[in-house]
Amino acid sequence: MPQPSAPRKTLGRPPRISREEIIETARRIVDEGGVGKLTMRRLATEVGSTPMALYHHVRDKEELLVLLLDDYADRNLRRPELPADPRERILVAATAVHDALAACPWIVEVLTADDLMSTNALWFVEQIVDGLIECGLSPDRAVHAYRAVWYYTAGEIVVRTTAARRRADDERATYREQVFADLDTRELPRLAQVAGRWAPLTAEDTYPNGLRALVDGLLLSR
Amino acid sequence: MPQPSAPRKTLGRPPRISREEIIETARRIVDEGGVGKLTMRRLATEVGSTPMALYHHVRDKEELLVLLLDDYADRNLRRPELPADPRERILVAATAVHDALAACPWIVEVLTADDLMSTNALWFVEQIVDGLIECGLSPDRAVHAYRAVWYYTAGEIVVRTTAARRRADDERATYREQVFADLDTRELPRLAQVAGRWAPLTAEDTYPNGLRALVDGLLLSR
DNA sequence: ACCTGAACACCGTTCAAGT
DNA sequence: ACCTGAACACCGTTCAAGT
Numbered sequence: 001m002p003q004p005s006a007p008r009k010t011l012g013r014p015p016r017i018s019r020e021e022i023i024e025t026a027r028r029i030v031d032e033g034g035v036g037k038l039t040m041r042r043l044a045t046e047v048g049s050t051p052m053a054l055y056h057h058v059r060d061k062e063e064l065l066v067l068l069l070d071d072y073a074d075r076n077l078r079r080p081e082l083p084a085d086p087r088e089r090i091l092v093a094a095t096a097v098h099d100a101l102a103a104c105p106w107i108v109e110v111l112t113a114d115d116l117m118s119t120n121a122l123w124f125v126e127q128i129v130d131g132l133i134e135c136g137l138s139p140d141r142a143v144h145a146y147r148a149v150w151y152y153t154a155g156e157i158v159v160r161t162t163a164a165r166r167r168a169d170d171e172r173a174t175y176r177e178q179v180f181a182d183l184d185t186r187e188l189p190r191l192a193q194v195a196g197r198w199a200p201l202t203a204e205d206t207y208p209n210g211l212r213a214l215v216d217g218l219l220l221s222r
Numbered sequence: 223m224p225q226p227s228a229p230r231k232t233l234g235r236p237p238r239i240s241r242e243e244i245i246e247t248a249r250r251i252v253d254e255g256g257v258g259k260l261t262m263r264r265l266a267t268e269v270g271s272t273p274m275a276l277y278h279h280v281r282d283k284e285e286l287l288v289l290l291l292d293d294y295a296d297r298n299l300r301r302p303e304l305p306a307d308p309r310e311r312i313l314v315a316a317t318a319v320h321d322a323l324a325a326c327p328w329i330v331e332v333l334t335a336d337d338l339m340s341t342n343a344l345w346f347v348e349q350i351v352d353g354l355i356e357c358g359l360s361p362d363r364a365v366h367a368y369r370a371v372w373y374y375t376a377g378e379i380v381v382r383t384t385a386a387r388r389r390a391d392d393e394r395a396t397y398r399e400q401v402f403a404d405l406d407t408r409e410l411p412r413l414a415q416v417a418g419r420w421a422p423l424t425a426e427d428t429y430p431n432g433l434r435a436l437v438d439g440l441l442l443s444r
Numbered sequence: 445a446c447c448t449g450a451a452c453a454c455c456g457t458t459c460a461a462g463t
Numbered sequence: 464a465c466c467t468g469a470a471c472a473c474c475g476t477t478c479a480a481g482t
Contacts, residue, residue: 012445013482040475051475053447061475066397122401126410139416143423148374148432155377175288179344188348194361201365210370210440217439218432234464235463262456273456275466283456 017049019057023071026064035065035106069110070118076100077120082127086134090149090215091208093127098153098207105161135219145218152214156207163202239271241279245293248286257287257328291332292340298322299342304349308356312371312437313430315349320375320429327383357441367440374436378429385424 025047029038040061044051058064077100082089101107128149132142180195194201247269251260262283266273280286299322304311323329350371354364402417416423 013447015446017447039473041473050448052449052477055476056446119401119406122405122410122413126413129412129416133412139412140419140423142412143416143420144426144428144431145435147424147428148435151377151381151432152370152374152436153377154381155373155375158380159373159376179341183344188344190351190355190361190364191344191348194351194365197362198365201362202369204366206366206369209366209443210373210436213367213370213439213443214374214432214436215439216442217435217437220438221431221435235466237465239466261454263454272467274458274468277457278465 017047017053017057019067022047022054022057022064023067026068027071030068030106038064040064065110069107070121072104072107073100073118073121076104077118077124079120079123086131087215087219090128090131090135091211093124093131094149094153094211094215095208097121097124098157098211101153102157102161102207105165108158108161132218137219141221145215148214148218149211152210153207156210239269239275239279241289244269244276244279244286245289248290249293252290252328257332260286262286287332291329292343294326294329295322295340295343298326299340299346301345308353309437309441312350312353312357313433315346315353316371316375316433316437317430319343319346320379320433323375324379324383324429327387330380330383354440359441363443367437370436370440371433374432375429378432 022043026038026043029043029046040051040054043064044054047054054064058067077097080092080096082092125146129139129142129146132145133139137145177199180191180198183192183195185192191198244265248260248265251265251268262273262276265286266276269276276286280289299319302314302318304314347368351361351364351368354367355361359367399421402413402420405414405417407414413420
């Protein structure tokens with residue numbers, strides 16, 4: 001993603017819109033109406049231009065989305081004070097990333113990206129990998145462990161915000177309720193036993209507990 | 223998702239297409255060309271009908287997708303022999319679900335559903351929850367622990383298959399490489415240190431290791 | 445170099461009518 | 464009860480032309 005960089009001295013028509021302006025407007029549209037409202041056409045009109053002008057500043061819609069995620073990370077991932085203890089540092093850094101991303105429901109569509117790549121987000125990755133190494137993992141194992149943390153974090157956000165969306169949609173959730181009401185007590189006794197508590201239980205925020213368990217388990221192996 | 227149930231005796235025009243036929247054809251389209259090729263219009267023509275006829279059998283496209291996921295789970299989640307040891311049982315059941323879903327790249331779009339709900343998939347959930355209880359967790363904690371496993375599993379699949387897709391797309395991956403090549407060695411020393419090995423390291427299949435760590439960590443707490 | 449207009453090749457879904 | 468045709472209100476992107 002090459003930055004447009006310094007003001008160009010080359011000849012030609014002066015730009016009427018900038019990458020920054022595009023991203024800024026895109027952010028506003030998404031904040032107001034969700035990522036579903038962000039279309040190249042609408043973005044163009046809100047930026048006071050035509051759809052095709054946008055393609056001079058971003059390659060396509062997917063690049064725009066990734067740009068938007070990076071912008072969000074740069075803007076919302078303020079670096080917290082990190083504890084000296086490496087295990088605690090891992091937990092605090094991962095939770096900070098998690099909380100910032102989870103606060104932003106539209107992120108899911110883009111979050112499936114391979115990794116967070118904004119320089120600001122990389123600082124958190126650094127802290128986690130460093131904490132893992134300080135806890136005694138080799139650098140290679142630390143990368144694997146970091147990835148496990150990222151899988152868990154991304155999965156938690158994706159699954160939970162999609163569930164919340166479905167709940168808002170109404171009546172889609174009743175399918176789950178119906179399935180759970182009709183559970184075969186003989187074949188699925190444990191699920192039948194917790195069926196009534198499933199909704200409240202899965203609504204609880206268990207990210208920190210699961211994260212701690214995962215990190216402890218990852219550190220067990222050395 | 224009410225089943226169409228027994229052959230209806232009520233009067234009226236006899237159905238020309240069935241829900242089963244729709245799902246079967248949808249599955250074929252998706253298998254051949256990916257989930258992106260599945261449109262209501264194309265599905266209609268391949269089933270020999272019109273777009274609007276489909277809406278008599280499924281509520282909308284999202285319901286069709288969930289139906290398709292359930293169909294896939296019923297068809298591909300063959301129940302393995304499970305070990306007697308509860309911890310091993312958890313690992314084998316979770317890995318079986320993971321492997322079946324990971325083998326199916328189109329699943330990602332639907333996987334963000336709250337939970338797997340086909341009766342066949344629920345058997346695996348039952349095995350995991352049961353194993354966790356047998357290991358000494360309370361039923362409530364077992365549900366939370368199962369959810370952590372599901373977050374980790376869904377996250378791993380979503381992140382990895384999206385990454386693979388991006389790699390196939392080409393040149394999108396080079397962004398990551400560029401960022402990693404330009405890492406500030408002073409500010410991000412650990413990442414700079416592993417930068418060269420990042421791609422192969424993250425390409426390795428570490429699902430089973432991470433799963434074991436997570437489960438061990440979850441069992442530590444009681 | 446940057447922007448525009450028109451067009452291409454699509455979408456999911458609603459509505460009113462037919463059998 | 465089930466299906467059709469036409470239409471609505473959109474999409475992302477390409478291409479050729481303008482300034």
